[in-house]
Amino acid sequence: MRADNRAKGGAILFETGVEFAVWSQHAAEIQLCLFDETGNKEFARLPMAREDGHVHRLFVDGLKEGTRYGFRADGIYAPENGLWFDPSKLLVDPYAKQLDRPFRHDPRLGVFGEDTQNLMPKAMVTRDTKVTLEKPLFEPGGFIYEVAVKPFTILHPDIPETQRGTVAALAHPSVIAHLKRIGVDAVELMPITAWIDERHLPPLELANGWGYNPVAFMALDPRLVPGGMAELRDTVAKLRAEGIGVILDLVFNHTGESDRYGTTLSLRGLDNLSFFRHQPERPGELVNDTGTGNTVACDHPYIRQLVIDSLRHFVLGAGVDGFRFDLAPVLGRTANGFEAQGGSLSAILDDDVLSDRIMIAEPWDIGPGGYQLGNFPAPFLEWNDRTRDDIRCYWRCDDWKTGPLATALAGSSDIFSRNGGTATRSVNFLAAHDGFTLKDLVSYSHKHNEANGEENRDGHSENHSWNNGIEGETRYPDIIKKRRDDLKALISTLFASRGSIMLTAGDEGGRTQRGNNNAYCQDNEITWVDWKALDEELIAHTAFVVALRKRFSVFSESGFFDGDGDVEWISPSGNPMTIGEWETANFSTLGMLLTTRDGDSRREVRLAVLFNRSDRAHDFLLPAPDTAVWRLLSASGNSRKLGGTVTVPPRSVIFCVGN
Template sequence: MGGNSSAQGGAIVFETGVEFSVWSHHAAQIDLCLFDDDGKEYARLPMARDSDHVFRLFVDGVKEGARYGYRADGIYAPDNGLWFDPSKLLIDPYAKAVDGPFRYDLRLGIFGEDTQHLMPKSVVTKDAPVKIRKPLFKPGGFIYEVAVKPFTILHPDVPEAQRGTVAALAHPSVVAHLKRIGVDAVELMPITAWIDERHLPPLGLTNGWGYNPVAFMALDPRIVPGGIAELNETVAKLHEEGIAVILDLVFNHTGESDRYGTTLSLRGIDNLSYYRHVVDRPSVLVNDTGTGNTVACDHPYVQRLIIDSLRHFVRSAGVDGFRFDLAPVLGRTANGFDRNGTLAAILADDLLGDRIMIAEPWDIGPSGYQLGNFPTPFLEWNDRARDDIRCYWRGDGWKTGSLATVLAGSSNIFSANGQTETRSVNFLAAHDGFTLMDLVSYNDKHNEANGENNRDGHNENHSWNNGVEGETAYPVIRERRKADVMALISTLFASRGSVMLTAGDEGGRTQHGNNNAYCQDNEITWVDWKLLDEDLIAHTAFVATLRRRFSVFSDLTFFSGNGDVEWISLSGEPMTIDEWETPSFSTLGMVLATGDRSNRKQTRLAVLFNRSEQHQLFTLPSAGETNWRQLLPDGARKVGGRATIEPRSVAFFVEN
């Protein structure tokens, strides 16, 4: 006998059959529908309700691989928050596999329209637990954000049948690239089953990012055709190479959208319980996500579903951790954000407690910006660091001090409640926004291809175009942009905390100015490996090597100022108040006490920033017979006590 599900839901496989269970407080009746391999329904069986509102049924003779779904009956009164419609075939919230992708169809949201032929079916599975190891990733490392299909769909070395899938991530050529640039963890954008937003099909567009889920555990067959076994095998191969795997998961909303959306799973099973509604107005779905609905993560059953989903991916695939999209929703209650509810329950789980947890610490609801307020040890995406680094290199005034704060780990944000270590995930660009090359090539977004007259996406990107809009530019401008990208990457990798790059940004990929490319499952988002810039890749590999070599970058404690860091001006002397406060000040030196893992000695590392258009001569701080060497991709060059820094660049020096 083998069990594979929680007592609250799912399909448990026994030797003689399968027990099905699904929770609903408000349904009057739920029927189990069984289908043959051709999708034809051959049985519709009523389920019995227990005292905990769990509908159960044991069916003799059903085996692993069987296809099924639910139909829930009860009151249909959307104005009262009730959406029961037995014509709708529903996916099991605990389904761990589905037999096909979800396709948007208007009929999925029309009362009385039977959707059996439009819906994929849930599939009975048996868990195959893996040996669970401690997470490979440690805070302070390098995270590489990957959209699975765009990353490998054009890779020339990956077999054509494997391109665009999770399995492709384990291909030797892909792994070699990850190792070359020093990746510590790949963070996979959503790979669970999702559906297109309803406005996309009429525009001829499809959702290519996956941030519109239907099933929290079932993997999308388009990018994980081998199911959980494919994910497990890929994770194992990446682990063999020392690379951790983090899953980006969406628990804040589902693809059922607003009241004009589809009925696919949670809405049809118990809309009032699964989703958050305006107090005393059950017809109005709360929209803290901007996508039409908000999952009621504080509901005991929903909280259990979330935790069971996370446990599933640890037990069955051995993943190292999770990134939570619009994570404040997981802490929302009727009274606002609560870090001690579902978030604390996740950390307290015996299987999840040591996993890497990363929060996107904002949503669009009231008090939705919660940067720095997640419980330890949650890491948090730091958009202030992103904007301050961008603004510094753009040339905005009054940003020298802001840059230093970012380089020091943003203690102004993460030192609350007596914390002594940073939990910052520093990044320059992510899937949502400009690519890194577009950041230095466009003043304004160009989302015309999205079909919304360029109204979508962020308007303020803190970007610049170096004099000419777009990719077509004179060689001198292209070189200037490359230098800016190198300077940005160097700055990122010199910062305290974890760092993140989005796949392809290390090679100068472009989305042609589109900063909201979620609906561009095409060449706009696909990484063209043949066009990646070798100089930029080599530079990323170089600074990643430095980050691993010097122990200061894996130390998350905040600087004390007692010999661990010194901020210097061109003279090599400590920065003065006037220099900190001069808007036009364009240079900064950071001298760090650090261990050097290449020789196991203590030394000093100087990181010198020059955002000006001219060469700048720095005097490096001396201590007796101190000599300095500049660290370069091909080795090191002695410079004595003075060094000339190229325009628009960052240089690294180690003390002999």
């Protein structure tokens, strides 16, 4: 029976026992360590048999589901040659699907000869449960809501305290009601797989609250998902029942074992030379294309299969809609650089389970040729930082930004038409977990990361932000109003753009991180969403523009405009923008006239989206629609008839429909 499933990694449960397998080319020997039900007492240490293909395998009779285990790998310890074998280190199975406890950083995890048995989580033997696969709910053009599970739910007043901060809390009726109110199509969960703190954080009494420092690619972190895959599966099912998909943000580009002075937890101890990139002819020097100390060799056949198996695990075991890949160029890196049609990216798209899932790339890393926006193979969607910066700079009133704004609104055809592309694959966003919150974008001209313990040296210095007159929090009503107006304008612009849309949880209500634009290490009130402090007017405005996006088909369509009646760019005169107006450095207005299907009337209509970034009102002359009259659309639900002219208030975006 065991011959039916000869896996290269993991623990496979059979009726009579468990088969363990792990891959290592350079280890002299690998031992299986078995622990009692507490995970604290080792009761067996068994040598594994090496097979052809560098797989080490062992079947142990009588073991059951829930058995706790780890590996020890022996061999040459010569870090200068890329070899880190140290049998004193207990290692987590790269294929572990459940851990009995979270990772906790301890300096001894990186000291040669220091036994780490009592410092390490133990993998647990699990029984796979498969869901009935359904088509992903999320479709390109929809609204993605980026969620950090703990910060989003830990202060929610309606969620039971025992459930706050967990994946299960996302299925609470109050959370679902909020998601549906603002029209979320899919939640994108920031990393929920097991991670470890960076070594500099514990001395600062800080902790990684984002999870972008993984150790195990499949095992869920017990702090966020104490119920394991069953909890994730149940939450996905409950969200799907409400029409909301789930996308997982996964990190395959590096591990928390870090650089030369880091820890030995899993891949490093099993076969560092095979699993990570090293400088050519300097095997002891790790490549740092990620900025975290190491870079996973995603083109290695074992790692490639581990990535594929991890993705399949979450689709088959929980039914997720798709994935967002952190620093995704690493998935396409080979010894020759980034290859869009390389083996790992192609393997993901070609897999029979994964082929219909949503795939989203963060299309940059810090290595050579690391900026790859627009170069990922279709149907990958890509985070578009160009759109982010152009919209920010437009509303900051930078010069020469009218043309870039129009390009962003139209889906960035200049980027995504490469290689014969005919449709946008852009994920448009204005703020994400990394950087200022949307409110901080209009409240701070400079980053304020002092709480991170690095003397404000960390984080991006150029945020294309502005403070509306005072740096940080204020009680001045006029400045509060200006900031709210700017936030409304930014949100309106974002949801009026062609492509998929992403908003970070809490930004619809004006959450703040007090100017911290690198808050990964602030697992506290700095990042936790204060539900009682959210701005109801902003939430209502967000719900309004999302509803408009769903009502008018033009926004969620992905094909590029052809200019044959589908879009027209107008100035306040109502006439097409002239070359002179496009080339006016500080031109402060823009009109976008669209031909679209109206989901309410089920007829083809004209829709005008009018932008005014100046500090004074501007009148727009609207062309006569083919039918009768223009109406101004508002969050109140009332549409007001207009004459031939409409006044666009200062610092605002308005929507008018001709019907």
